[in-house]
Each structure stands twice: as C-alpha cells, then as structure tokens.
Amino acid sequence: MNVKILCLGILSFGEMTGYDIRKLASEGRFSHFCEAGYGSIYPALSQLTEAGHVTFAEEAEAGKPNRKIYSITESGRQALHLALSSAPGADRFKSEFLFHSLFADKMPDDYFRTRLAAKISETRATVERLKSSLEKCDHEPSGFALGFGVAINEAALAYLEQYDETVIMKAALEDSGFMESVDE
Amino acid sequence: MNVKILCLGILSFGEMTGYDIRKLASEGRFSHFCEAGYGSIYPALSQLTEAGHVTFAEEAEAGKPNRKIYSITESGRQALHLALSSAPGADRFKSEFLFHSLFADKMPDDYFRTRLAAKISETRATVERLKSSLEKCDHEPSGFALGFGVAINEAALAYLEQYDETVIMKAALEDSGFMESVDE
DNA sequence: TACGTCATGTAAGTCGTTACATGATTGG
DNA sequence: CCAATCATGTAACGACTTACATGACGTA
Incomplete structure (x- = not known):
C-alpha cells in the first residue's frame, strides 16, 4: 500500500x-x-x-x-x-514504546511509570477520537475499519491500565518500606 | 527506533x-x-x-x-x-487489510469473506505464537511487551470473528433468497 | 534430490521523511 | 500579536527493501 x-x-x-x-x-x-x-x-x-x-x-x-x-x-x-x-500484505505494528519498555528494569524508577502514564492518556485519546468518528460514520466499510481500531485500542488501554495499577501498588509498598526506615 | x-x-x-x-x-x-x-x-x-x-x-x-x-x-x-x-515516538499501525476492507462493497461478494477468513486464521496464529512465547518468558519487561501483543491480537481476533458471524448470516439470508427463485 | 536452515554480505533502487520556502486569513 | 489553519511544493537525505551471490549440511 x-x-x-x-x-x-x-x-x-x-x-x-x-x-x-x-x-x-x-x-x-x-x-x-x-x-x-x-x-x-x-x-x-x-x-x-x-x-x-x-x-x-x-x-x-x-x-x-x-x-x-x-x-x-x-x-x-x-x-x-x-x-x-491482489492479497493485502501483512499488517505491521511498530512500537517504540514497547521497545523502550523492554529496558524498564535498567532505567530509573520513575522512567517507566512516566512513559506508561503518557501512553495511557495517548491511547485514551485515540479511543475517544475513533469512537466519535465511528458515531459520525455512515459508510459501512469505514465503520468496520474504525470498529477494528476501537477494539484494539480499547484492549491496549485496558491492558495498560491494569498494569499501571500493579505498578502503583508495588511503588506504594516500596515507599512504605522506605518510610519506616527513613521517617525520623 | x-x-x-x-x-x-x-x-x-x-x-x-x-x-x-x-x-x-x-x-x-x-x-x-x-x-x-x-x-x-x-x-x-x-x-x-x-x-x-x-x-x-x-x-x-x-x-x-x-x-x-x-x-x-x-x-x-x-x-x-x-x-x-528521550521519549519514544508514536506507535504506528499499518494495515493493508483495513485499507482493502474500505472497498469491500465495491468488490466481488466473496472477496471480503476470503480476506476476512485469511486474516482471522493469521491473527489466531499470531495469538498462539505470542502466548507460547509468553509462557516461556521469564524476563518481566519482555513479558509486558508480549502481554500487550496478546491483548491487542486477541481483541482483533474477537472483533473479526464476531464480524465474520454477521457476514455469514447475511450471506445465508441472501442465499436462501436466491435458492427460492433459482431452485427449479 | 530438493528443500529448509544456517550464515554473510552487497548493490541498486524505492520510498518516504525532514526541512525549507511562501503567504493569506482568522481567532484568541 | 501570535498561533493555527489553509495550501502547495521541492530538495536533500536517510532508511529500508529486494534481489542477487555463495555455499555447506541435514533431512525427508
């Protein structure tokens, strides 16, 4: 294409x-x-x-x-x-975000949390945009393509949000650990 | 990247x-x-x-x-x-399949059904592959990236399968319509 | 025997990105 | 007044793809 x-x-x-x-x-x-x-x-x-x-x-x-x-x-x-x-070529997904996430454990603590938060709000915006396009859309095939976009972006959002919660919990646990030893 | x-x-x-x-x-x-x-x-x-x-x-x-x-x-x-x-660039998804799907209504009847079936089995294979990689994976960040892949591909698969059912139903209705008039 | 896997590399070409150049109009 | 939107285009560069070239070994 x-x-x-x-x-x-x-x-x-x-x-x-x-x-x-x-x-x-x-x-x-x-x-x-x-x-x-x-x-x-x-x-x-x-x-x-x-x-x-x-x-x-x-x-x-x-x-x-x-x-x-x-x-x-x-x-x-x-x-x-x-x-x-002729048959369409394979779909391609390129994600620098996922590449970066591979090294989360080698980067400063807040690094991944910041990236994750950014990606979540970005994805949320994408979902909103696609949904509103879908509502306005009266062309069936375009609706199919938009629906596909909504489906995968919603899935991505859910995955990221769920992961975010576990990250926050971990951070909270660590913080409270530090608190006890640092608190004067 | x-x-x-x-x-x-x-x-x-x-x-x-x-x-x-x-x-x-x-x-x-x-x-x-x-x-x-x-x-x-x-x-x-x-x-x-x-x-x-x-x-x-x-x-x-x-x-x-x-x-x-x-x-x-x-x-x-x-x-x-x-x-x-530095912050990762935006994710990019390129899909010739979705582009082709835009013209489903202008192409022969079985055209889109064939493409859809191919895409479904392709996506199913991708999900399987990612899941088995995920099982073998003991590196947390890689697991996160693989999990992301599983999540969006499963969502895509569900969307396509659901759509496929409605297409099949439509085709069946049309077929039975034809049958009545063509059946001798 | 033919295909798949391992293994490296180059050369030509296509394709697309980035930055530049220009300039009016409208809204905050 | 500044930023955004409308509107077109080019030139240089960079990036990647495709095809080619080579060759052994194992296995079906």
Missing part, C-alpha cells in the same frame, strides 16, 4: 485537495491504519496526474497558491481495482 | 550473530512491534562496529562464511541509554 494507491483510494470517495488527503490520512478517519505526509502525497499526486489516474481542477485565489481539487479518473479506478485484487 | 538502536537493544540481552538478531526481530519475541531484515541488519552491524558500539568474535568454519558473534560494548550501552532517555 504505497502512497499512490492510498491517494487513489481516498479520492475514490470524493474529490479533494492534497491538503485534505493528508488530513484524512494522518489525522482523520483513515489515520489509524496508514500514514502519509505532504512530502509523499504531493509528489504522488503529480505522478498520478502524469499517469492519467487523476485530474485536477484549479481554483485561483489571490495570494494563496492555486487550490487543486483532484478527482480520480476511470483509469485511476482501474489501477485501484488492480491493486485491491 | 532505527535498526542500529534495535540491534543494540537486542545485543544488550546477550551476544549473538546477525542471523540471530534478524530471527528475533522478524520472527521471534520482538517481532510483534518491530521489523528488520538482513539487508538492514548487516549494514547496521558494520556501522556499529566502526563506531565501537559493538565488537565481534569471528569463528571460522570450513566452507561457511565466518560466523561473527557480536557483543555490545560499554560505549554501545551508553548509546542505547541515550536513545532510551
């Missing part, structure tokens, strides 16, 4: 600008399973235009760069279809 | 060959949150050697390429520590 196919896929839902595509892909309702920045979207759009898979209508506005509203062409739809007809 | 830091991290658990690192990173107990192939590991190891972050002991064996057993140096540990001391 390279950026070109991603653009084609997004444009198959309606015409829009490169700016809009990036928004959908990295903040919007597709952002939980893909990622693309300006630096890859704009060149992709140029190439797709050259190949005849998309066209654009230019809207000139004073002072601003010309707004280009892209739409997918028939040949673009065919290219998308072709890409969709 | 580039490949160099990944290598450093893995080597901090014990000395091993580039071949072993790749196994851990793309099939073993780290593979659910990172990924690295030979083509990135071997060059990374050379660079780390140049930088003095790792050393290797060479074992010559007739006919085979020399086996190089890498170990992390003190400077390597420092580099790892440094990398770990």
